[in-house]
Amino acid sequence: MQVRFWGTRGSLPVAPSASTVADKIADALLHAQGKSFPDKQAALDFAHNELEFAVGQGYGGATSCVEIDVGKGAFVICDMGSGLRELGLDTLRRLSDGHRPKEWHFFLSHLHWDHIMGFPFFVPAFVEGAKVIIHAGHSDAETALRRQQEEISFPVPFHWLKADIEFRTLEPGKEYQIGELTVGLTRQEHSHDSYGYRFTDQKGRSAVYSTDAEYKIDKMDEEDDMAHFMSGADLVIADTMYSLADSVSMKEDWGHSSNIVAVDLCHQAKAKRLALFHHEPTYSDADISRMYAETMRYEELVREGEPLEVLCSYDGFCVEL
Template structure:
């Protein structure tokens, strides 16, 4: 068995929700595209939505902030970051425990401690379960301080010490191999305020890399070599593609995020197999994200040369990918 990656939150910076007019615009567009057609049943109507509309026209990429899950560990939950998507994951974990008898151990792996990546933890139901065991792995020695601070009385009504789960913190060192419940784990520092960490997970010959909140510059050859080595022949790479290349080198330079172009370049250099566009800009509409995806696919094809094609996927809340 390999790994299954499930996306519970894919936005960056802060959670967003579509306004009423955005839903109206989607419905009007779908009706206009249908051109008065009638559908025999719900399945036929869904076929039209899924086959004839762009993803952003018939669906939404979602608005929850960073939270992913890996299925494939030895019974425990593997969770990457604690963005607002963590609330829904926690509710689903209760369902799976009741239906499947799953373990109540939760391994967290933190990219960094900015608010959009920790804000879901106070709403994580299993943290209130006295039979739960939560292990938080991080490259940051101040991880516990960050989580406690956001639950101080001035910010939140439930204190960290009121949580009933057994909670422990483990600080891991970059470049050192670890094995956590049957999955090999490694982390690497990234250029971001207060440092961010990329994570690599390996099991049964498959490699998954999670690299968000990292700024990559076109002329930084040392950074390029380091990340091509970390991404080397990965089966799946989730990459920070918050900006276009133009944004990342002009208005938003030094903001701590990267572009779709740099993600493709690094994956090409590393010989990675599949790239997932991630950490979507909160001001981007579904149509904007559709356009970024199209632009990325075109750029990859034009710059592929004699390489094996790099598969590109645009992440959305509820996406599942096999590794």
């Protein structure tokens, strides 16, 4: 199983400003200290291997979109944020070998705009003969997707899409079979509700997608059900939008969690890896890197059993399970 991140920001897409790009270039030049490079590949190797990630690369700015790929069968995607446009084009390229069906399964955490805004730009939906199945815990998912393509909001109406599009409402506590994946879901605390998903392949490897969920550090005894849902997962993709200070003060009850709570939940669940996700859009790459370092340090300090590997997701990141 491969987990590919196509969009990792929360709330709205962001792009680096001209001054941010110039600042990165200046930092890279200072670090290079007059080095010369024989070709572009050598310069890229320097950027990837010798510069801090926040300087030589970056976390990206697309909103939530994650692919769960077992290498064959239908494509399985969590959420439809702005990262979906690039994913859609990439899946069409992968179809060219003729070994996969023209079928896409979506699993929606919830219906807020940053999680569905990519669908009007999802090219496979315009392809005759394509099949798109949209799974959600919300019975009003179809209403939300059709509404964002009404004339007042978007020039292409939903009924112009050529793919065969089907909506399926799922129930927490039940399991569903999508090709080689078994999928379960659980309700999470968020405005208009949110749903977390657990994907398990035929070899028993599992990934949990849990975003836009508020878990409070002073009420962790109430989170036993979520820890059970995450139990033994090979990877937990968790909403870590805020620092602990923000999540318990001015942004309490905003529907998001902190990096600290995510570590505590994963430790309780004995999960193997945690991927920080749904990054705050006002955070710079340096801010996210700082939170990542703080999260790893916290995990070491509170660890009682096996280590929890902490990852920090970014657009284009791929994890092999």
